[in-house]
Structures are given as C-alpha cells and as structure tokens.
Amino acid sequence: MKIEKNMGRMDRTVRFIVGLILVVLFFLDVISGTLGTIAMVFAVILLGTSVVGVCGLYLPFQYSTCEPD
Numbered sequence: 321m322k323i324e325k326n327m328g329r330m331d332r333t334v335r336f337i338v339g340l341i342l343v344v345l346f347f348l349d350v351i352s353g354t355l356g357t358i359a360m361v362f363a364v365i366l367l368g369t370s371v372v373g374v375c376g377l378y379l380p381f382q383y384s385t386c387e388p389d
Contacts, residue, residue: 323379326373328386330385336367336371339364
C-alpha cells in the first residue's frame with residue numbers, strides 16, 4: 321500500500337520552520353522541563369512530516385494541501 325503525499329510546498333515549509341524553531345529554543349534552554357519535552361516531540365513530528373510529505377491527520381479526512389496538477 322503506497323501512501324501518496326498530501327502536503328503542499330507551503331505546508332511543508334511552515335512545518336519545517338516551526339519544528340526547527342522549537343528545536344533551537346529547546347537547545348538554547350528557552351523551553352525546558354516538561355514543556356520542553358513536549359515541544360521536542362512536537363518538533364520531531366513536524367520535521368518528520370515535512371520531510372516525508374505525508375500528514376497522518378489528513379489521511380482519514382482525505383485532505384490535501386498539494387497544488388493541483
């Protein structure tokens with residue numbers, strides 16, 4: 321079963337930038353403790369989905385931000 325990409329360029333870019341910002345804030349110790357851990361988990365999810373191009377939450381709703389062909 322092949323899952324097709326359901327994230328467009330803008331969606332992927334925004335997720336990547338937000339994920340990167342969260343990682344930087346964590347390592348600069350701006351966000352720490354439990355909130356820091358939650359932020360890092362969220363950052364990993366954002367970075368992973370932006371690299372792969374598939375959002376698991378979009379799948380059940382058959383939603384896509386890809387540009388039309």
